[in-house]
Amino acid sequence: MTPAVDTNELGRLAMPSYGIRRILAAVVADPELAQAKLALVDYGRPDVEAYVDALTRFEPDLVGISIYVWSTPCMIEVARRIKRRRPQCAIVFGGPSARPAVFDLPPYAPAQAYLDAVVTTEGEAIFRDIARLPDLSRAALRTVSGLHLPASGVWLQTGHRAPTAELDAIASPFQLGLMAPGSVAYLETYRGCPLSCRFCEWGASETSKAVFSADYIVRELEAFARQGSPSVFLLDAGLNLNPRGFRNLLEAEARVGFLKSAQLWAEIYPTHIKEEHLEFLARVGTSYLGVGLQSLDPVVLKLHDRPFDRNRFESAMRKLTAVTTAELQIIFGLPGDTPEGFRRTLEYARSFPVTVRAYHCLVLPDALMSRGRPDWDMHYDHTNLAMISCLGWNQQDILSMREELARETVANGGRAGDYWWSFPRRS
Template sequence: MERRIVLVAVDARWRDPNGTFFSFSYGIEKLRASIVSAPDLADTQILLLDLASGDAEQFFEAVRAFQPTMVGLSTYVWSLNIFAELTRRLREDQPDLVIVAGGPSARRSVLDLPQYHPLRDRVDAVIPGEGEAVIRELVRHHQAPDWRKRVAGLQFPTRGLWRSSEVAERPAINEYPSPYQLDLGPLHKTGYIETFRGCPIHCAFCQWGEQKSDRVHDAAYLEAHLEGLRRANVPNVFFLDAAFNLSPRAFRALVAAEDQVGVLAGSVVHGHLYPTFLEDHHLEFFDRIKQVQASIGIQSFDVDVLERLGRPFDVARFEKVLQRIRGRLNFDIELIFGLPGDNPESFRRTVERSLELGDTVKAFKCLVLPDALLERAADLSIEYDPVTFQILSCEGWTADDLAREWEWLYDLAAQCDRPILNDDWVGFAITTQTGEVASGAEPRRERGAEPAEPVPAVSVRPEHRALGRLRDAIAQQAVGWGLSAVRGEPGGVFFDLLGPQGAVVLEVVRFEQGARYFAERDGLAYSHRGPVDRVSSPGLRQVIDVVHPEALNLVAAPRHRTWTT
């Protein structure tokens, strides 16, 4: 019988104000590569849907037109509600269709939440572990009446009465080719690379959980992968590893592969760095790369908080490491806002210490993820939003604390250089937009020097909040469009956009009878400069829907000002 497989993911669209990060779902690309590389599955028809859309109808129509025999869902926290609606439509249209859910949020602890019972009750099976081997077996056997008995590594959520098939062995990762080795990776998008799997550090807040880090890709595998990245003409490379330097064997294999290929020497490389294990040979390798953007996940400078959550940290060693990498690597200090057991006073001290030590800071709201804090929620008095999985209150933080301190952090970011302002994370350089050091931080100085005079706080700019809200709304409602700046001038209002085909300036003026415009709303006329065709023009109209309320206010009170990041 013909096997027709649909693999579905929702692209989270990383909100990158520089427009340099071009994301896609690497997870389902890995699953497709696993299927097509199996000789006995070469005749399988596969449709891969990786949409930056919250519209379940868009997925449904594409799936139905393909007439699949099986659908696989790559499930993350942001796709749960979309998949709930998609599975409803699929069950109504094809009741006997085999539907399987995998991915980080395909977990019993998630699907047993009342919010997701409809999704749970519509899927036939869940893959709670790694998928490369399991997906091959599902493709082979899903049309057999007894497929549930034939395939290991599955859980069956029959209206909350969970059963399991045989336990599947962990895949030998070197035996499964990467999408880039098979020339399946998207062209001209951010490239991904995995050198090892798992993490040796089991932090309570992290979904790596208890995964061992004992499986490593060898040099030959990585050499073929790097050659594939070159053929895909990727603009930058993102490392999926828990950190560049957490597996000595994997790092040696990477160095050997790069010695043969040399593709990273001309690339911008992003990844995480664990400071405790940094050695000279790591830095020597990074010196060979065009540009390294390393993220150092400190999370908190409160040692007691980190120890309770299973995160080892040596402050003195960290400061020495920073001295070694400063000037050789670009690095961000990453923090988690609202960690259970932390508190507002401790978090402010963490931010102030980060401002003293770092060049750039990113702070993310704490998420209650499966295999992590979701299983520990009761022990840590965690209340959370089951849609966003953000903490509403927990040990050390009341709801009022979280709201007040996030506003403080958001305002601090808005004062600084290169602010990135989102509802769930903020990023910023430590200097203010007037060139001063951010309020609460001291300029870095030589040991023993006299302290600098305190720098007065810069007044908060409310327009930065409006810009952040507009950017997020555009990203969610107008697929493929982004906002970089808003300029209010006497001649009109100008929105600087990045569209699917390049930069576009959207101009808003008062409507004049007889003149030609792209769109007219409530007495305002919209025109554009830049590449917009029949395919992208509906997206631009969605952008107009988002910005129109703000445009009304700006045109009503014209004055020269610019909102930008």
């Protein structure tokens, strides 16, 4: 479920949920499952009744649900109702927010009442293996490695599942024609992240060291062209964080030339920028380049295992802004920071010729939820995961900063969503 974007930033651009379509592609592409009856249910809105009605009509034996922060409450309620109606139906959760720590939160426990298994790693091969099972009993699920199974207040792990060794073996929903024509395209050149910042989910899990080949990326770009995608969302942790992945992207684009006429949305790690990255960005139709600063305070960044070199950062920003349009991203409510420290970060970020987006800190699974330190004394909303208070920020500090940012964005002609505030480039 991909919700409507705050403030209608994307206009008429459609962004269908990608993760669940990756799973769909894995099943569609499997010859052993050629006779399986499949349905994709994705309404793009938190309508529990609509999902339950659609699934009830389909009468499934197996349901796979991909969840993110924004869809977790809705999808868990859907699972609860389906389990009551069809207790023999196996319900499997995956996606970035599908973690035992989330399902153990008070609004969602006990997980055993509504789900049978959780996939906490790459889901394509695992869900395919589940779909191949002759029966979907608890005993059968135990034979599939890479699962967490709920069991009376504890979680049973079914064994280690190594990351995908050959990423090209992953079926593409674009190449199989499973994505809606004219929608935003999604592209991967590698998986995971070499960094392990505590506030971010990217670098927490074991991921493949492999990359998608240039030939695979060529087929993706050709599929994007066939379906008339106006924009390409690069899902990599950073355009420049995997040299082999970037080289394959360069080669593929040289062979296809699609990105010259499409908008490219990507993240980039500023202190790793090289001339080849700048040349690439100057050639393609970049419309959004996110640059994560998060905090200016070196003590805060060190606390969160975030590398930072101010001189290299400023040099990189000068080079980037000469060839493309960028947005600096910062976070308020980080443990160890303070309101005063965040204001310094905001002022510093706004000194560059870029837009600046401030985010309310979220306590994400595989990030602060599991890697935060006890002395950070974090309290957060168990539904939306927004930080309520922590080391350096009391509850009133957080509320006051939200109000302050709301005033400042309006005063500066910016925009705001529920958990972000965007400042335009200073003239």
